[in-house]
Amino acid sequence: MTQDAGGCSRKRKRRNRWKPETASTELSTTTAPGVTNSTVKQPPSASTGFKSSPKPSSFLEKMKAKLSGGHFRMLNEKLYTCSGDEAFKYFKEDPSLFDMYHTGYQEQMSRWPEQPVNIIMKWLKDHKSSLIVADFGCGDARLAKGVKNKVFSLDLVSNDPSVIACDMSNTPLDSLSIDVSVFCLSLMGTNFPSFLQEAHRVLKPSGWLLIAEVKSRFNPNNGGADPDRFSQAVCDLGFTSVSKDFSNKMFILIYFRKKAKNNSSKEIKWPELKPCMYKRR
Numbered sequence: 174m175t176q177d178a179g180g181c182s183r184k185r186k187r188r189n190r191w192k193p194e195t196a197s198t199e200l201s202t203t204t205a206p207g208v209t210n211s212t213v214k215q216p217p218s219a220s221t222g223f224k225s226s227p228k229p230s231s232f233l234e235k236m237k238a239k240l241s242g243g244h245f246r247m248l249n250e251k252l253y254t255c256s257g258d259e260a261f262k263y264f265k266e267d268p269s270l271f272d273m274y275h276t277g278y279q280e281q282m283s284r285w286p287e288q289p290v291n292i293i294m295k296w297l298k299d300h301k302s303s304l305i306v307a308d309f310g311c312g313d314a315r316l317a318k319g320v321k322n323k324v325f326s327l328d329l330v331s332n333d334p335s336v337i338a339c340d341m342s343n344t345p346l347d348s349l350s351i352d353v354s355v356f357c358l359s360l361m362g363t364n365f366p367s368f369l370q371e372a373h374r375v376l377k378p379s380g381w382l383l384i385a386e387v388k389s390r391f392n393p394n395n396g397g398a399d400p401d402r403f404s405q406a407v408c409d410l411g412f413t414s415v416s417k418d419f420s421n422k423m424f425i426l427i428y429f430r431k432k433a434k435n436n437s438s439k440e441i442k443w444p445e446l447k448p449c450m451y452k453r454r
């Protein structure tokens with residue numbers, strides 16, 4: 174799975190199956206049930222200096238990686254194409270799917286030169302630590318672990334006592350209780366406007382709304398949403414746009430503040446946010 178800034182996924186690259194061999198190659202074998210794990214020394218191929226078949230353990234590892242990559246892509250697609258409520262019920266039935274999704278997600282993120290969660294962490298460190306934060310779609314709750322602030326970490330499944338399991342369109346947080354609402358790559362459900370509506374409900378007046386999203390979802394030349402239309406819709410919900418940062422190749426950052434009063438009752442025209450799918454490598 175690879176992801177680029179232009180279009181979420183990029184085409185499969187052919188890789189050289191053959192690897193140069195060192196003088197003595199150590200193969201760590203994958204253990205079958207009842208078989209003791211062992212290390213096998215394999216002689217180098219005298220003629221070519223290259224092995225003619227993949228290492229057995231690396232073959233099995235590759236098969237495992239392909240399977241888990243497939244599961245990740247399926248779960249990722251599910252999250253982008255159903256409502257938050259449906260996703261909540263889906264993961265409640267089998268919470269182990271959540272770990273499967275996050276293993277693939279972390280693999281994916283390890284390829285990004287910079288992770289948006291770290292930028293949001295830095296933003297919080299540059300502001301008062303007394304600000305109360307709600308992290309909508311917190312994943313492994315990295316944000317809460319990296320700052321001094323009180324953080325309410327919200328996600329579909331809670332593997333950590335500090336994480337509140339809920340659909341983020343319907344959180345147990347009190348109205349007007351939060352200073353900073355964060356959505357870091359988490360506007361995934363088809364009903365994403367209700368996630369933002371919930372963030373608005375829990376924020377105090379002048380509270381911050383920090384959004385980081387995959388850049389290609391906001392590229393109108395590639396079927397993505399018009400970022401200005403998106404910002405306008407968020408403003409119509411009751412926010413003021415403060416800043417936009419499109420400088421990163423992988424993600425965009427848009428920051429808003431909640432208006433003290435929102436007198437607008439006009440119907441909000443939300444742009445569609447296209448799912449971010451990952452193709453097979």
Ligand SMILES: C[S@@+](CC[C@H](N)C(=O)[O-])C[C@H]1O[C@@H](n2cnc3c(N)ncnc32)[C@H](O)[C@@H]1O
Binds near residue numbers: 256257289328329362
């Ligand atoms: C792409 S991950 C990002 C995780 C984290 N914010 C980060 O930056 O590392 C998106 C997260 O949003 C969560 N999510 C998606 N829809 C949700 C919903 N309706 N309610 C709560 N969490 C949701 C997913 O379970 C997933 O953990």
